[in-house]
Amino acid sequence: MSTPRSRLQSVPTHQGRGWASTSSGASDEWLITSAPDVGWASGPGAGTAFLPAPPRPSTGSRQALCLWLPTFELRLELVRSPGLDSTSVALLSPGESTRRTIWQVSERAYDAGVRPGQLVSQAVSLCTSLTLLEPDPAHYDAAVDTMLEVLTELTPVLEPAGRGRVFLGMDGLGRLYGSPPRQVDRALRALFRIFPAPLVAATRAGMAPGKFGAWVAAAAARTGEPVIVPEERLVPFLGRCPVNVLPVEALVVERLERLGIHTLGELVRFPEPSLVAQFGEDGRSALAWSTGRRVDPVRPWHRPRPIRASLKFSTPVGLVETLHGALDRLVERALSRPARRGRSVTGARLGAHLEGGGSWFVETVLREPTASRERIASPLRAKMAISPPPKAVETLLFELTHFGAPSAQTGLFDRKDESGRESGGHELAQGEVPPSLRDAVKELKLRLGHSPLYRVVEVDPWSRIPERRHALLCFDP
């Protein structure tokens, strides 16, 4: 694989969550299992991709390839504005309005003392020539979409884990693409079709059984030198890793280090009950990851096609009331699209193209599936109040991103009065039982002779006797 090292000197490697550090002494050979002294991922942020999967028959791919582009967003900005490559650049953190902080920094800015998480004022005082960039999430997400599209041609088992990190299931691809190094090479070559060479060259690749192993391998890899861990070498490989690669609470890692347990190899010497006694469920998970007992396969990722609606203003709008009105219209428009096919909504996103470039997004996950305009718009308005668009809005974008069961079923729990108007915000305990629920209970009583529904009520929540705290009350409106 060609590696334009001269370009690599200027690409950024520092981002807010402290992912990995590079080390010198690179070799040009493919690395089959890693040396223990290479750079490692740090911090529990790695855990985002390794939430313990519920026990179920494995449908994914055991052999995982992790492709990781550190500081993906800043690199994309540098690709978009090559002139910035020779300057000190920092990307501002998204979603903050008053005390803006630094999110990602370039090598030059890092050398000048600028660090992710610093306040802008601190960063500018440390590096007066610092160029600050507003984040453009719409641009980054579009790049991720393109990347996933290209990689889908390689393998159907694809699982993204945030921007700039993706897991590929490689089971059964040996006969198609050849040995594991060839498979990695093939994946990187696919990226060359959409990204410029410096961006692909900065990609770290790790291949191992399971996502955790692949991620640790990718974090240990140097640019242009993938780390490939065969099945039989997984346990010794993990044994050399520091405990901070574990996807557990940061406090657990800190305590392990304080107890003198620095590597996963040291951790596996302890019996499981002792670790559970000390760290609870995290202790059990840590041991399962460390011994290679838990191998999380790459599961095919399914993203429902979002339903989008947008509104372009004739002149940029900064007035919140106007944006709220526009949001209501967009939600209505998206809900009325036939593509929704009666499904309820569980997640939505509001974004904007801003005046003078850049974009802004807020997202919400709804507490319960709904198809009510107000229930979808309300949390987005609240998020907009906390994190308003930093500049006037040229185009407002709205997306229904996640869907639940058809909304006819959830209508059962809609709290509406007899006239059909929303009476949200009241608890059922206050006697305002929705007519639909009352009808449902009536029907069940007719069938079964009693209401089979119960409600958990607090009896004496602070009682020292556990069985006195809560009870089930027959729900019979």
Next chain:
Amino acid sequence: MSSGPHRPKLKPLGQPRAITVRTNENGAPVHVRLPGKTARRVDTVRERWRIDDEWWRETISREYWAVVLDDGRMLTLYRDLSDGAWYAQRE
């Protein structure tokens, strides 16, 4: 339609379940057997506390143990000090 069989309106949650426990000379649980399960060894005692309450009616006197079993499971159990019986309870 005639009314169905009488059913209690209020069901308590977290009711204790009777279990079999073998203790050591200090009265600490060493083996626990849940109904219908095989006996497990107590690996670690995480916590121990006592409750004495409701002396004005029927006195409740319990000695609670939060333990970790040898299969890694955490369990809260107590000994009823009035009759010596052991129970497991979800807190």
